[in-house]
Amino acid sequence: MAGSREYEVEGIVVRHAVVGERDRIVTLFTAEEGKLALVARGALRPGSTLGPRVDMLSHGRFRCVRRRSLDLIAEAVTLDSFGRLKSDLWRMSCALYLAELTDASTAEGSPNRTLFDLLLAAMSRMDSGECDDRLLRVFELQLLESLGFCPSLRRCVNCGAELRPVENGLSATLGGALCPVCMPGCPDARPLSVDALKVMRYWLSHPLDAACRVRVDVALGSELEGHTFSFSRWLLQKELKSREWLSRLRTEASLTTPGGASTIARRVESE
Numbered sequence: 001m002a003g004s005r006e007y008e009v010e011g012i013v014v015r016h017a018v019v020g021e022r023d024r025i026v027t028l029f030t031a032e033e034g035k036l037a038l039v040a041r042g043a044l045r046p047g048s049t050l051g052p053r054v055d056m057l058s059h060g061r062f063r064c065v066r067r068r069s070l071d072l073i074a075e076a077v078t079l080d081s082f083g084r085l086k087s088d089l090w091r092m093s094c095a096l097y098l099a100e101l102t103d104a105s106t107a108e109g110s111p112n113r114t115l116f117d118l119l120l121a122a123m124s125r126m127d128s129g130e131c132d133d134r135l136l137r138v139f140e141l142q143l144l145e146s147l148g149f150c151p152s153l154r155r156c157v158n159c160g161a162e163l164r165p166v167e168n169g170l171s172a173t174l175g176g177a178l179c180p181v182c183m184p185g186c187p188d189a190r191p192l193s194v195d196a197l198k199v200m201r202y203w204l205s206h207p208l209d210a211a212c213r214v215r216v217d218v219a220l221g222s223e224l225e226g227h228t229f230s231f232s233r234w235l236l237q238k239e240l241k242s243r244e245w246l247s248r249l250r251t252e253a254s255l256t257t258p259g260g261a262s263t264i265a266r267r268v269e270s271e
């Protein structure tokens, strides 16, 4: 409320930092205000009621108090702690990646309801047990779109020609697809198959749940990962620790268990 010292937001905890012995700085991605950094005073004190309510990835309503420095969380009500998600190492690691990606790609003071809804939908889907590479890829692509960095996938970004159903290219630095004529002139262009182009267009025009039902075989999944990763890296200009951790988890699972990658939901369906 304008002029009031107090306000309330709905948010998801996407980052933590410790301040002193008892306090935490909590970064929320909120429905109303976008990213907010707030102080959770006493959150680390034994028996604190606030502490568990500002745990990483918790979704809740937060009553906050404005201050000259960082605002204060006065009270929090948990809407969903995502306990099932947190009991599974792979799903927890994926959720931490989405949280870090959201945090790293947004600035404070930029409300983005679309991205909040996307993050919440992805977390809810993971909590219900649905968590494979498609979810990560759809999230990455729809996050780019919500931030205004969506790859252009209808016409060649260099010459404007309509893309034909042949192998085209995709360039993060140019922001989209390139026709076969223009592709050789762009050093960072990656080959873009007809199927990958179709799937990315579908993902961008459907809500998360429908987008995650698209069947993607291993080779296509790998190509799509390369495309979304190149755009994310271009946007962030850095590597994310949680993404490196996910790669290690996948590698270790596939090395230690026959078919192990499938146990951490790497498997993508094929027909």
Ligand SMILES: [Zn+2]
Binding pocket: 156, 157, 158, 159, 160, 161, 178, 179, 180, 181, 182, 183
């Ligand atoms: Zn062209």
